[in-house]
Amino acid sequence: MKDIQELFRNAFERHSDELFRHASLRLPDRDRALELTQECFLRAWQYAERGEEIREIRPFLFRTLRHLIIDEYRKAKSFSLDEMLEDDDGGQIESHLPRDYTNTLEAAFDRFDGARAVEAMRELPDLYREVLAMRYIDSLTISEIAALVEESENVVSVRLHRGLKKLRALLESE
Amino acid sequence: MTSFFKQLKREMQEVRLSERERALMRRVLESAMRARPPQKSPIRVTPSPIIFFIPRIASALAFVLILAIVGGGTAYAAEGAVPGDFLYPIKVSVNEKVVAALAQSAESKATVHARFAERRMQEAEALSARGTMTAEAKVALEERFNDHAQVVEEAVAAVEEENPIAAADISARFESAVGAHSAVIARLSEKGEDTESRRESENLSRTLRERGRRLARAETPVAPKVERSRALETAQFSAEDATMTRSAALPADDTDAEVVARIELTASTTLKEAEAHLSALRERLGATTSARTKAQISNIRGLIKKLHEDKGGSSKKGRIERALNDAVTVKTFLEAQEKFREHILLPAPDIESNGNDDESGDSDTQGDEQKEGKKGWKEKEEGNSGED
Structure with missing residues (x-):
């Protein structure tokens, strides 16, 4: 038991900020983000205490947080699930694009002010915001993101791509 | 990574927990x-x-x-x-x-005390499951439950003035919960070996069921300080005509439509929660039980969808309330099944939306389940007409 407790303490110190950061980007309410971050750790603890194995704590925490956020969207009165999801056909068209098209697209962002982009991020549909946050703020790899959101790497790439396009459109309209 | 994204990331680093948090x-x-x-x-x-x-x-x-x-x-x-x-x-x-x-506002008081009342019922479930429901425990739980239910009724009456939609939602949820837990307690005590526990649990279940029905039939809840003549009128009305449903006396049609929409949302959310519990339980349940419960959930969904598509109809509120009732029942049974592993609680009985799939039956076990479901339906009907 002692070892698990130490592990948890370390996990908390190491990951609480980034989990909170992720939650507060995706939820409108700082208080709610706080509560969900806390709930995330508590659930992870309950899971471990039941004797279940957690192989890697960071993805586990992100996954747990993700489920909590999904539940949150379901419960919210002013948002609808439609806002969270968007028409996602898995990217039939984009799957044929060359790999480095996204790199080119990324480079096009350099003329925007990254500091002001935080506001724009909050305006994106949550579906895109999720993957953009995971990629550019949480610094997860495409395969890590794919495992978390339970989609193929291809779908993730496409979603990132579309998210970037939407983000650029938002920044351009300012 | 380009400088834009570096900037973005740097900006986001500002977002973090305060030392106090x-x-x-x-x-x-x-x-x-x-x-x-x-x-x-x-x-x-x-x-x-x-x-x-x-x-x-x-x-x-x-x-x-x-x-x-x-x-x-x-x-x-x-x-x-x-x-x-x-x-x-x-x-x-x-x-x-x-x-x-x-909890300061009337709305939070109502919500909080409804939750407390539910906790009393969940504790009763645990005692019934273990077979340790003593007469003292039953009385204590019942008294506390009544206290909380009283607060709920009074608070809802206050909420009704400003926000009839929230009031209707809280009421509908509470009624459904009471009925659902009553059924779970009855199920849990069925095969109990301890006579006292079984008797006390059955009594408590009956009391709760009564309370649930009274809540459903009442016009505006009995509130000591109600002054509006409309409320008085409708309160008298309901005393004389016990079959009067709540729908009939609500004011404008738009409020009704909004109430239906809100209760529909609650019902859908409840069904999703039920599905989450069902997935968690899937490995433990037999295939028949799993399928049966899944069918119950689909049927309720189907009813809600149909209601959505029907144009007009004054009975919408009654129908959506019944759908919510069924959804809450299924969810409550699933929650109880997760907690009380040694008992067989599913499929949930008394689901009105069972519809046509009662007719088909491939195996004996399914036949038994259907009989149980039909019997439960009959009991409910007889109970309803008996109470005036």
């Missing part, structure tokens, strides 16, 4: 790690801390209060207590008192 969270985690669930019996009531339920109230403040008053792990561990446990008084007299004190 971090310290608080650390303490909550610590107290959870110190807590040990009550060792009494193999049945574990998983604590779902009441603290997470406070609707939008300053929860940081609440945490500090509770920790300050009781000190860490105790408050947390008490959440899983049932009557007879050493920590039970902490659960009801400390934890719940603090939460109740923080």
Whole structure:
């Protein structure tokens, strides 16, 4: 038991900020983000205490947080699930694009002010915001993101791509 | 990574926990790690801390209060207590008192006390499941339940003035919950070996069922200070004509439509929660039971969809309330099945939306289940016409 407790303490110190950061980007309410971050750790603890194995704590925490956020969207009165999801056909068209098209697209962002982009991020549909946050703020790899959101790497790439396009459109309209 | 994204990331680094927030969270985690669930019996009531339920109230403040008053792990561990446990008084007299004190508006009072009433029913379930429902425990639970139900009724009456839609939603949820838990308690006590426990549980189940029906039939809830003549009128009306449903006396049609929409949302959310429980249980349940429960859920969904598509119709409110009732029943049974592994609770009985799939039956077990379902339906009907 002692070892698990130490592990948890370390996990908390190491990951609480980034989990909170992720939650507060995706939820409108700082208080709610706080509560969900806390709930995330508590659930992870309950899971471990039941004797279940957690192989890697960071993805586990992100996954747990993700489920909590999904539940949150379901419960919210002013948002609808439609806002969270968007028409996602898995990217039939984009799957044929060359790999480095996204790199080119990324480079096009350099003329925007990254500091002001935080506001724009909050305006994106949550579906895109999720993957953009995971990629550019949480610094997860495409395969890590794919495992978390339970989609193929291809779908993730496409979603990132579309998210970037939407983000650029938002920044351009300012 | 391009400089834009570097800037973005740097900007986001500003978002973090304050020292105070971090310290608080650390303490909550610590107290959870110190807590040990009550060792009494193999049945574990998983604590779902009441603290997470406070609707939008300053929860940081609440945490500090509770920790300050009781000190860490105790408050947390008490959440899983049932009557007879050493920590039970902490659960009801400390934890719940603090939460109740923080509920200021009529709406939060209604919600919070509805939750407390539900906790009493869940505790009753645990006692029935273990076969340890004594006469004293039953009386205590019943009294506390009645107190909370009274507050709910009065608070809902107050909410009704400003926000009839929220009032209708809280009422509908509460009624459904009462009926559902009553059915679970009845099921749990069915094969009990302890005579006293079985008797007390059955009595409690009956009382709750009665309460649920009374709630459903009442016009506006009995509130001591109701002054509006409309309320008086309709209260008299309902006393004379017990078959009057709530739908008929609500004012404008738009309010009705909004109420239906809100209850529909609640019902859909409940069904999703039920599905989540069903997935969690899938490995433990047999294929037939699993399929049957899944069918119940689909049927309810189907009914809701149909209601949505029907144009007009004054009976929409009644229908959506019944759909909510069924959804809450299924969910409550699933929750209970997760907690009380040794009992067979599913499929949930008395689901009105069973529709046509009662007709087909491939195996004997399915036949038995259908008979049970039909019998439950009959009981409900007879019960309804008997009470005037």
